Amino acid sequence: MSFESDLINNYDCRHVVVVRWNAGDRSTLVPSPRTIVSFIESVGYKLGNKDRIGYSPTPRHTEQFIILPMTSIEEAKRISADSEKKGFGINSTTIHMNTLIGTNGIRLKDGVDFMKISQEHFNNSEILDLLVITIRLELPERLEIIENGFNLIKRGLSELIENAKCEMFGSFTSKVRRTGFSDIDINVDSVTQPGDRQLNPRHLKQVSAYPKCLVDHPLTKAELTEYPKEETIKLLYRCFIENDVFKNKFEIKYVPARTPLLVFKTISADGLNVSYDVSICNQSGVDKANLLDEFVMKDKSVHNKMKNAMLFVVHWARSNKLLPGAYSDEKLETRTNLNSYIFNQLIIHFVQATADKILVHPQARFGARVDEYNFDTLFTDHTKFLSEFFKYYASFDFSTKAIYGKQAMLKTTMINVHGAKMSPLMMMDPMDCTHNISGNVTEEAVKLLNGLIRNTLFILKQKNFKVNFLLETNQVALSMMTGRESTISVTTKMVEGREVHYMSVQLPMVIETSEDLMLLLTRILRFDVSPNYQGPSSFDLFNTGGVIFCAQAKSWIGRRNKKRQLRSARSDLTPLQLDVMCSDTYQYQDEVVAELRIAMADLKKIKMRFAYIEMLKGQVSDVRDAMHYLMDQFVFNNLDELKKNGGIQSISSIPSADTILPPS
Template identity: 70%
Template sequence: MRRARVHFGSIRQRRGFVYDTDSESDDYECMDDSKDEKDNTNTPVPGKRGVGEDDEEYAADYIDEYNNEFEGYLLNQDVADYAENDEDKRKFISYVNMSLDTGLTENYDCRHVVVARWTQIDQTAALINAKAIVNFFETVGYRLGQKNRIGFSLSSNGPEQYIILPMISVDEAKRICNDSETKGFGLNSTIIHINPLIGVNGIRLQDGNDFLRVSQECFNNSEMMDLFVISVRLELPERLKVIENGLNLIKRGISELVDNASCETFGSFSSKVRRTGFSDIDINVESVRKPGQQMPSPRPLKQILAYPKCITDHPLTKAELESYPQEETVKILFHCFNDNPVFKNKFRIRFVPARTPILIFNTITNDGMNVSYDISICNQRGVDKADLLDEFIIKDRSEDNKMKNAMLFIVHWARTNKLLPGAYSDEKLEPKTNLNSYIFNQLIIHFVQAAADKIFIHPQARLGARVDDYNFDTLFGDYVKFLSDFFKYYASFDFTTKAIYGKQAMQKTTLANVHGAKVTPLMMMDPMDCTHNISAKVTEEAMKQLNGLIRNTLFIVSHYFSQLFCTSAGFQLKQKQFRLNLLLETNETAVAIMKNRESKISVTAKMLAGTEKHYMSVQLPDVIETSNDLMLLLTRILRFDVSPNYQGPSVYDLYNTGGVVFCVQSKSWIGRRKKKHQMKSARSDLTPLQLDVICSDTYQYEDQMVAEIRVVMGNAPKTTWKFAYIEMMHGQVSDVRDAMHYLMDQFVFNNIEELSHNGIQSIAKIPTAESMES
């Protein structure tokens, strides 16, 4: 069985980079011992050739400029500036990916970059723009770095504004941030707040979102993912030093309380593929038996509980550590640490009586640094769970191991959309959702197995053989397809009645009867412990929030991917400037799209013979190609019926100048969710499009007519746009507007891929609800 003891050399992972001191500041020099080592031949050094692989040698040519001008990559600067062709860019990105596992902070130092924020409350006052901010700071004596690397908010209309500034040095960045905290800045009665881009707990959630936003025009989605991963994994050397000192102190304390103590770090902090700039440190404590060592009988537990501090003189033995209930053992350790002034002055210590009881040490610092050490006892199962996640990522055989980045992105998506808390005090959640990153990682693992229709996970196998090889590129192709399929899968997943059990989705009641698990809003059994519902404490409100975010995410994707185009490989999504970072602010992006799309349905009024007449124009999506397409949607989906008052040709043609007159006899666009849920529970074999269509069939015509309208279809002159023009003959214009809004912005966009691939007329082939019942 694997045992990885703690070695702090592996935590800091110095690469020996020395930043170019020919720049205006000397603050970029890497002050670590590794640069004094003689055997450093395999490490590329700026300005020199390494003797490693060809890609590393090639990338070394660019590292000098890359290190000194980090924002050259990250702030509105394309990687292509450093590479002459696509092959050069591929090699450069390959080196970036390799570097994530070693020396990340030193390779991509951006400690000199700060973020300035202000709120433009009074829109009538003089607007503060990026240029005014720059001039202001230079006027009062602060030295900025390269101005062509400045990033700023893309819209000046909203009240919340920001600018990302590279300062001339790390010291200058610290000075302006400290002055902002202690003195404050104001311009035109507007308060300006400044903080470092990478803080003591990594990058802030909002800073990260804005950081990616100002870069989105310069990168494709693959490069945006690389940029995202770099930003969330950066951590300050000061934080690493605090972690190292705290871990050493905790280890020494445990060694005095547990005989032959072994402290094994596990979880995301120890992972080369899941670690971020704010990862907690998980520690598993065990007692290692030395060869020939006698195993004394355990002392009575009551004796130790009566006086826990007795273990300072007579530490807990291996037999005691393994025989006592974990909760009691952790309580004993808690009393000893909590009574020790050395630990009380450096940590906030608390006991958490979870399924696996833990002792949490939180660092006490003046700068808001949040470092958490989670101590558990004989928790090999926890170590195995962490190893399973790492192995699942490592077994991805795609180019650049895309699953690593995809899993980091999904978890971060949950943080930025307030399903998971952030690392800073103002990023905590109230009320708590009780979701965690392990749940989201398991959601991904289940989805990948379901998408491949194959079991990849074998929990009972030995370490290294618990996950089968798979290929992200083969299954999904790229990040956008993966994210689209992931959210589509869970949008159609019935969380109300179904539970996740490995690759399978099973009835909750079945699992409750077999394993005795409590039925909860989200029910997911742990692959490493099939009797444990890892989501048992997730709240109903959290599930509503998750489902809403999933729907809005799909809405964003459908908006940007509203067309497909045919290639030799088949139909592919046509991207309309979609960038992955748009999903990190899902609700805000969805609302902005909705507001922008409302203008596609316009209503006008005219006075004719003393009577006010209302007319409506509806811009049709490209997937609606002919008048027959629109006719089918109106009659099958909205249940419009050709009016007996219609005097036109016997063959209905919306292109004729008189159009077609319809009776609106049922509000088929209202109350669909409950109907769809009932049908989905009864017929799990139906696709989302089939559910939508058959749901429309269940609406009955009403005795009282809702409206009577005339519909004509036409093209806008000199454009490819198609419109439906509607004349209100009787009824409320608001009802018809809501009907068209549902048809275009929900039905068509929610099913855009299938409709684009098979055509609108494929709807006619879907059996009616009546025929299916018979």
């Protein structure tokens, strides 16, 4: 194997199987997890260390699982094969088993569940190590099939190209990026020998009319260089597609692209999915792959933390359905056109922006293209890296900005200067500044990415954060939000023959005084003291009569475009400054949205603080939405910056949006 064998041996889980069943069938007696384990042992299968059996941490869920160690890899394969061929069941409950590490590496869902039962035993650094080790594991038979397939393709190409040289590159050959499901990238060139006679190339139309002529008269170095690459790939495709040996071994297709590909996909009865992507004279592709490896290896931190960081971010994208998985049931319902190279380049840009230094020099020779840097110095640990990475891209304006090396530049500049293709996500290839590597990424994909970034950042802010939570970002974030939302209760009373609605709102601890809440209501929600208010001229929410407010702008909805406009005008604004100034941009409506009386309980001896609201006019739903935004989004998302700056009152020092936006 091409990675750390000692580490792999210590945490090898190729002898582990995943047992799954549906516990939602109420028409039969569903067996308990321990009954299933006893059944497996009773029918002759040898279990490994029973102390390491992992049970689903959510026993009430319909989909149940067990992580079950067997005595050996062979025993794990035996029970999985029997499950596939014979089937297992108790009563009417079907039980399915498969090896944790399959022919195409670990399945995405199995990886999520394996981490769930591991999270209580490891800290975040150890969980990340375990996850990365697991996704890099591969079965020996896969390696054997890959080697045989490569040798066959190499022989076939050698018959069609004179002095053919086939070179593997990409993640499969990488010591730092290879996983258990890496595809095989192959670059083909023709190597001239000293004294070789160089013949004039044949006319392309002549060869295209009868591609089989290449069997007797292979493509020469001159022809390989002179013919358009897409035409050369088409010629090779037409030869291979008529060869019975290759037709029986592979699905073969021609993929037109900036770098045209001839793709050989293994045909396997056991579901093995290996793709060989053949390109012609593709030194730039080799250089791009080498650049990624060099960037990882130039990190001088303890244990080279950048390696795990890159592998994790790509796996995060795969687990959250931004990238497809290796198994047939892990394909995307809607293509995003994102790829691992794009995510690696997002990381490289972010690291350079954080270091405030150009680290990558694409035109330099191999080995000198990346300056040394230290992950520990920049980020300390992986949790800090992930927090800063997702925080950076949460505030990145993908609609107007393009990524170009260390710089974030206006898209219009890249189009006008470099002739780049406009796209929802715009990122220039460091090896070719005219190529937008994300040119085909869909607008829907960018929306999905933005949503996942925000939810990931939300999870990272939780005290009980575990790194494996990010493998199910949207589901975990939704669960956390449901359990964390401020307690807002609404009651209704009859007063003088009419219904009056009252609301109590639990306040976050950072809101300490009447002045704090007053500032949030007036600056962030744009509430104004009502002309109907007849209380003291010095507004005090601790006053038993409270203060009457008018809401004349729904400043809690439609904020994204306004923030984008502010960010375009001032790219140096912090997230807190953006949020505060965004509220400034809302114009008052002629019609009052709501009128309400608000008081704050002055209970200094009680930790929990509440605001009490009496609805005088308007819809309860509007005011409830406003309070949810204020407490659960504005305060929560900016909590770190508020605490760092001295509390809620630091908002008052933020200038108005009028100072940076042109008059409308």
